[in-house]
Amino acid sequence: MQLSKAILTSVKKDPAVSVPGEIQLGLPEKVLQFGTGVLLRGLPDYFIDKANKQNTFNGRVVVVKSTDTGGADAFDTQDGLYTICVRGIEDGKQVNEYIVNSSISRVLSAKGQWEQILEVARSPELEVVISNTTEMGIVMSNDRVTDTPPASFPGKLLAVLYERFKAFGGTAASGLVIIPTELIIDNGRQLKEIITRLAEQNELDAAFISWISEANHFCSSLVDRIVPGRLAGEDLEQTREWLGYRDDLMIMSEVFRLWAIEAADPKVQQVLSFAQVDPGVVIAPDIERFRELKLRLLNGTHTLSCGLACLAGFETVKEAMADPVFEAFVARLSKDELATVVVSSQISYEEACKFADSVIERFKNPFLDHKWLSISFAYTSKMLMRDVPLIKGFYGNESKGPAAIALGFAAYLLFMKSRKEGAQYVGTANGKTYVLNDDKAGILARKWEAYPATDKLVDAVLADSSLWNEDLTLIPGFAAEVKQQLQFLTESGAQAALQNIIKE
Template sequence: MMKQLSKEQLLSIHSNGNIQLPQAMHLQLPEKVLQFGTGVLLRGLPDYFIDKANKAGLFNGRVVVVKSTGKGSTDAFAAQDGLYTLCVRGIEQGKMVAENILNASISRVLSAAAEWPAILQCAENPGMQVVISNTTEVGISLTADDVHAAPPASFPGKLLAFLYRRYQHFKGAEDKGLVIIPTELIVDNGKKLKEIVLELAARNNLPQDFTNWVTQANYFCNSLVDRIVPGALPAKEQATMEQELGYKDALMIMAEAYRLWAIETNSPVVRERLSFSEADSGVILAPDINVFRELKLRLLNGTHTFSCGLAVLAGFGTVRQAMEDTAMEACIAALMLQEMAPAITDIYITAAEAARFANSVLDRFRNPHIAHQWLSITMQYTSKMKMRNVPVLLRHYSRTQEVPQLMALGFAAYLLFMRSEQTAEGAYKGTANGQQYTIQDDHAAWFHDQWKRLEPGVLVKTVLSNTELWGTDLTALKGFAPAVTGMLSALLQEGPRSVIKKVNHVKMSV
């Protein structure tokens, strides 16, 4: 019978080239990082980088993890001494990647509810240097909180209490400040977290000297993370991996090959403390990370949004299935490389950078180990089109008066996807390939009404001219409304699969 992964069991594991193992000394490294969150993204990205750096002798520090929520327990981490297997699966530069890594970056996991004094004691560790968080977007918000509670209710409250204990213990020493890097998916996450912490300090009547120390001795860095970490492997694959590796692992997770952690800083102190950044090109320290956010928002998220309606209508369940279809793959690639990438190049983003990022996105879309549902991407479709794609469309027209045919197709497919029937329960249901799907969009009722009242040509003009939806009149874009109307007519008369092949053939022949 296989034994559970643990520090003791580690000594008997033989890699045989199947897994990257830590050495005994890596389990004795000092604690340098406090991490709020036990989720798979943190274990698959920041903890991956730290473990890799430790094995390269670059960072030489481990992570104390704080479990902030009351759900679940820390038992699995305790039973395995914080060890877990990360299975990296995907495509990188056109080549399949399959790596198994036994991650030894986590020293222990502490429950905020049950072990708050032990967490505060970590603030007294002179070697503590970095704080990382991923508490969901809701975590970085201002709520009434008591910094003296055990523990404070909110994540910013817990962080403030930790900083206050550190300030008191080291008597405000300048060199005992921390590098604080939230990874929550909101713009300017570091800046917003700092503002909330300072506001909570004022509401809790903490000393002005402490507030000055927070501002002057600590570094709150904006950051952007990008890696798909689905989490646990499918049961059959998990069993196969455990058999191959020779141990059971309740914490085994999978991540795609692509990884990015862009951290905004121009401080030599921060660069020195984040020495793990030297171990992997996926960690980028830069004075401005907006370029990386723009690339991700437009070329990854934007391509998803332009393609999701068309993919659902054409009968593709997942992104991977669409990329396995020659015509659909070519359509998505042409959309990204020929229309979207040129539209976002400017003095900050070069054509080469946009093309390189676009090709990495296509590799990610092709990953056979990720089952990303197209229907889930259609959630709040209208707001995603406005935020992600209308700016790209406008930038395209600022450079050229030519109609972007594939953007027009994506918009037409969006309109057709939003055609619905209302159920007795009030839900809005569309139909594709004989199957119903639920439209989860705040504007579903409005589109339902437009489709009931208007013929397609009028509907296109009505939707595109709606400045409340888009912030601008899209019928003012030369030739765009007629192109969308033509694409919508073709989708209705010929069907999505036929249109994909036809538009792809025209695009490739240009």
């Protein structure tokens, strides 16, 4: 049977399965959401559904999709219902939950149902706008507010806001809480600036432009949850058989979830009442510390572990973390070294270590097939953005070597040793070749060719400001430790280097 409202009473009765009741199916539409992607369904809509089931937020979501399929789709067939399979490790315990999410009331096409979307804009029950239109979605355009619909997301949002302004006479109470989740720093501020410029470009009323700024809350936000999406193959069939129904919208997500929303006004806290039901939603006047924790301890650990994992013969993150020695390396890297640098007036060492522990659990998730080669994409740029500030901080604090950071960087250098084949740069490890997806691959290949002796190579790479925007040989002690680790890697291999580092 196909998932829909009609079969909810027949869904498997099991503590691991959460099903909505009649009350949740009839809640008012409080949220307008631009985007149907799995991240929105696996994070904001997850929180809203959880709150609705606890009688807290009591509102559903109208989703705007940019395309017009020309007919009924799975959202229509399934009455907006879909299943989230939450799988992973939390507090050392394996989690396997199945949630029938009823947060979505309907899905409207911007192309074919624009007037219905404007009707939602005129609704007194609307309180929140959420978006995830990719990083290219929040851009300036030449849209007219009268277009049906405007082409860009900011153009559509401007039209929605203008319609609401006219419907309610520009009252302060009619303003909305607007939360973009696109992966852009200060996404709320940037969206507000574009909306304001678009309104001026459209020569709209000065009173409306003031209302945009004064009555609406544009909240920057940071999202963090791996939502791979649709289950595959045998896993999908087994899950369908166990649940007892077919769901064409079923998605899988990890257990970890974070939605950090930047807001100081108490009204935002009041409107976003779903934050009360899950510690994964954080509303704070400044969310920079959450960005720093994610960038340095999640992304930074990934980057400094990547080359070493590939050289050691591990294909996926979970495979590497199943090895006790590699897990010990990641723990030392993230907690003993990187966490000490992250500490600031906003972040304590205890908080940094707690986040690092959650990162380790995420890496160990047996349900995710995250490939190290995928993580190595744009390797040099990631090293520059994520880890160079940490390297400078760590080695500026009289560190004791040999450091896991130095081994991670040395492994990056060895991983980037390559030869050109056609238009690609190809490396070799454990008898297997791999393609380097890095715009700096040519620079590293030429340095390996010019400086085959590891000491000279290290100096040449670290001193190249075209890679790092500065001379990294000036960092006290760093070059010496990288040279030591690279020599050990070259002579003894990655597995021996891992064993050696965790003995220290």
